Amino acid sequence: MNGQRLGTIVGLELTQRTRSVAWYVLLGVFALLLLIVTALSFLAWGSAYRPGGAIYSTIVYITLLLVVLVSPTLSGNAINGDRDAATLAPVQVTLATTLEILIGKFLAAWVTGLAFVAVSVPFLVVATLAGGGAPATIAVSLLVLVFEAGIISAIGVALSGILSRPLFSVATTYLVVAALVIGTLIAFALVGFTLRSEVTNHYRSIEFDQYSGDTFPCMPGETPSSEYPCDDDVEVRCGPWQTSTYEVPRFDHVWWLLAANPFVILADATPTQYDEHGNPSDLFGQIKYGVRSAQQPPDLEQRWDDCAPPSESERTVPAEVIDESTPSWFVGMALQLLLAAALMWWAWARTRTPAGRLPTGTRIA
């Protein structure tokens, strides 16, 4: 890997992109869409209590959506498009190595994707000024946007090296993006419901039919008072223990599938602000709570006893659930990195020269 050659390839790619009018049109359309979305989210959340967080998270999500939708077109024909235009071989025949070409094209596609993130910054500033996110939220959400733009650029460049037809590789990049955004949700739900476990539920109740007095008995743990004159002398009879079973989905086995979703990564990585009840105060936090809850294994042995005094309720607040669970953004990013690196390696093997076996229909020059 040579810095000068790598820099030259990145420069070459960026020069070609910035000299096309289409690219500026695309940036303009992107800015226009963000403008509309920002205006709409101000209108939509205007009446909410402290709308800043909601507006901010909406705009960040829309930005992520647009970046995810635009990036495949910026990278999905990097290698095979050059091969079609007969401009790949003249680079391969220089001292630039296959790895430098791949990495250079990836970096160029990434920087191009980041231009879209840069366009979104003014809108994020507006949302922040309107009372939105904390500095940590802004910093982390921007970092995740940058990371996701990079992952999709890497996948696009890699697929363009693996598949020989540009149209096909762009479409495949879109399919991979769709798999990450929607496919993870579907897989999470379907696999989660497929892996079921049996929950055994033991319960017993008080047999009121056996009691015929006029007063009403005190329940276990209750004491009579003037406002609540229950009869402490009557002994309530408890029924026999009964057992029933039912099945629950095991999302705790497949939560990592959901973790690979870019939107989940964004939500999960962002530090959550809680309200006074320990509930997350923005969209990111609520999604994060949902994903982290999925990590909790279900209780497979449940007991329900009416005759025992009610135990102190152990309802866990979202803040605790989140604190005690594995950060899923970390897992998600690791999975995405693994996918991108594996595809890159495959593309490297396919693009390497002197070329051995060629994919059918490929011309080297």
Add this chain to the structure above:
Amino acid sequence: MSTPSPGPQGPAPGISAEPGIVVQGVQRAFGDVQAVRSVTLRAHAGRVTGLVGPNGSGKTTLLLMLASLLAPDAGSIRIDGVDPVTDPQAARALLGWMPDALGAWNSLTSRETLAVTGRLYGMPRAEASVRADVLLGEVELADLADAPARVLSRGQKQRLGLARALVHDPRVLLLDEPASGLDPQARIDLRMLLRRFAAEGRTVLVSSHILSELEEVVDDAVFLMAGVTVDPARVEAASRRARPWRVRLAGTEAAAAAPSVAAVLRLPAASVGVDRRDVVVSFESDDAAAAALRELVAAGLDIVEFAAAQGALERTFLDLGDGRPPQALPPDAGADESGAIS
């Protein structure tokens, strides 16, 4: 040609240290299509070698293998002693390759194209930019240095492609159909450039099917038919076969002149053909042609033109293309072929 003497420990078997291109038994298939079946050739340093063959004979595939872009299925290649398969980086530093399908970065100017290529060969920015200007002058593109490549004509792009192949001052030049799309002046310039390169001790391998073009520039020729290099002995035999000569008499129609030429040379009238203004006669060798010219002049015919009707390359190429083993033909078989021309 000076071969570096092998070191004391170096057995240096055969080819490794030899400058130029040495190809031994190279094969390459694409799926079921055997593009190159068996290629063995040498292109010597200091000479221009022509690679001649019909469309689809494997010329481009062979050049891709020489350019280190394609790995051969079998056989060995040495570019100035470097194996492009095992050490492509070293081979790429040595060779300049001009592809037949010429891709240019459309939004870059000619100067930028050459400067970027120079940078990819590791030149510092300033050096690459100086080199770009020198080359633009050399291929007569200086006027278009700042025009984007998309406005260049086919011939201009071809010249840019040639300049790009020369950026790093390569020792070995591989040119795939370099003359296509070039105007006559550019062809002459190209020819002079290739001669100069050879004179500087570099190796030049040019593929083309414009044989008259190659004829004027090559020192050696390698014939490639259906993926196989033709045995030099067979090429030699084919080139020795009778070839047609054009004879033109002043003030006489060719049809009228043909019988008198036949009579002087004591040939059957049917073996002397007519092609437009010229009488066409076959001779087995240059010596036979010279003797015939003497006879014709001595007989008082007003010869104004006496020239080989076909270049040696073209003749050889066509003979090889017949698919008949040339040695099986009778020595005077050229007679009926000269008739076929008329």
